[in-house]
Amino acid sequence: MSIKSNNNLKFTYLLGAGASVGTIPVVKRFGDGLTEFIEFLREAQSQKTNSSQIIGNLIIDAIKLSEELNSYASFDTFAKKLYLLGKVNELTVYKRVISTYILYCNLFKPRDTRYDLFFASILDKGKNEILIPDNVNLITWNYDRLADISLQSILSCDSFQLNSHVNLFNNYDLEVEKKSIENTLNIVKINGAAGAFIDNEINMRDLFITP
Structure with missing residues (x-):
């Protein structure tokens, strides 16, 4: 049954940990993933940059969490x-470790291409733009941004521009005005999203030294 030909129906997809397994390890492999992340941080710390102390603190916290x-x-x-x-x-300290680890996976690990396959199957080409279905919801327990990144790639936009195309519900603190399901493609992140954003109030250093 085609989503595009059934606009009177609503389709909701539930995504669990396995949806991102090509990039983010599942529970049984999470410890191994943290070990790899710690080695990555140690290599980064050895470069002796201005961030070495911050990275050192993150290594200590990551080891404790592991x-x-x-x-x-x-x-x-x-x-x-x-x-x-x-x-x-x-x-809060451990959440920062997890958030930074998932951000590391998003940036440095191969991207799970199944998200591209999924969105390619539900998106369509209009006259001057890509058509996004308004009868599809994605509900995910995952913290990663792989769905966002896939859509950004297909729509050729950045993370902030993506908000004008789809409803990213419960995604970032700066998106608190979006509190309801809308008549568009909704991506509902029950646990929120791990990662980082830039504004005028907080910087990367604050993420590691302020509880």
């Missing part, structure tokens, strides 16, 4: 424990 995860089924389980115990600062 050790903690050996006792838990997933980072989500460990994070929920810290939340219940009121250990907000510790949780």
Whole structure:
């Protein structure tokens, strides 16, 4: 059944961890992924740049997180424990490690091309623009930005311009005005999105030294 020929119907796709496995490791391999990330950070630290101290602190936090995860089924389980115990600062530190690790995967690991295949199957060519279906929703538990990156590539736009094409719901703190499903392609990130953005209030250093 074609999505394009059934505009009266709504299609909702649920995406779990396996949707990004070509770039982001699943739970069983997450520890191995962190180990690789730590080695990457050590190599970066050896370059002796102005960021060496920040990278060193991130390495320490990543090692601690890797050790903690050996006792838990997933980072989500460990994070929920810290939340219940009121250990907000510790949780914030580890969330930064995960966010930076996923950002590293997005930037340096091969991109899972299945997102390209999916969007190519639902997008269409108009006279002067690419037509985006308004009857499709994507709901994902994943923190990564692979869906966003795939759409940016196809639509030839950056992360901020993408917001004018689709509704990225619960994606970035600076998108709090988008609080509802809209009559367009909706990408709903239940757990939010890992990564970084640039504005006038925060810089990359703040991400690692401010709880």
